[in-house]
Amino acid sequence: MNVCVFCGSGLGISPGYSDAAKELAIGIATSHSVLIYGGAKIGLMGVLADEVLARDGQVIGIIPDFLINKEVGHMSLTQLEVVGSMHERKKRMADLADLFIALPGGWGTLDELAEILTWKQLGLIDQPIGILNTNSFFDLLLGQMTRMADEGFLNRATMNDIKVSKNPLELLTLLGVKSN
Numbered sequence: 001m002n003v004c005v006f007c008g009s010g011l012g013i014s015p016g017y018s019d020a021a022k023e024l025a026i027g028i029a030t031s032h033s034v035l036i037y038g039g040a041k042i043g044l045m046g047v048l049a050d051e052v053l054a055r056d057g058q059v060i061g062i063i064p065d066f067l068i069n070k071e072v073g074h075m076s077l078t079q080l081e082v083v084g085s086m087h088e089r090k091k092r093m094a095d096l097a098d099l100f101i102a103l104p105g106g107w108g109t110l111d112e113l114a115e116i117l118t119w120k121q122l123g124l125i126d127q128p129i130g131i132l133n134t135n136s137f138f139d140l141l142l143g144q145m146t147r148m149a150d151e152g153f154l155n156r157a158t159m160n161d162i163k164v165s166k167n168p169l170e171l172l173t174l175l176g177v178k179s180n
Contacts, residue, residue, distance in 0.1 A: 002099075028052055030055065038063060044103055068082055
């Protein structure tokens with residue numbers, strides 16, 4: 001199974017974010033799934049990739065060429081694909097993914113999550129989507145989603161399809177990833 005993870009290029013202020021990324025990586029590796037992610041060696045992205053690789057797992061990174069030029073590309077991956085833009089990156093990640101998980105992050109993570117949720121609502125994809133709500137990071141966003149649905153701007157059925165957990169291994173299970 002190909003697990004696409006959106007997450008930060010920073011570590012955040014709490015060590016809990018890195019701990020959750022490591023636990024998720026262990027779950028991905030031990031289930032013999034493949035990590036699909038943004039291809040960077042920094043932040044939670046690097047933590048996630050390094051932990052999967054340390055457990056002999058497979059990691060495919062998708063990174064735009066301008067980020068390679070900024071020397072943030074992870075050159076030790078199973079496979080690193082260089083694309084021409086952020087748009088191409090999101091499309092390629094989606095093409096490879098059997099499911100999506102968002103971890104805490106910044107604008108890029110929010111953009112990737114919003115786009116994939118939009119594609120799901122429009123019927124362009126049908127893969128499951130999960131949110132790892134470490135340290136209640138996504139509580140306000142989830143509250144905003146509820147408000148959007150309450151006000152008639154968001155399809156409640158699509159919103160209800162999103163799996164949310166604070167526990168990485170539980171989230172993988174909710175998304176159909178089988179532990180081995």
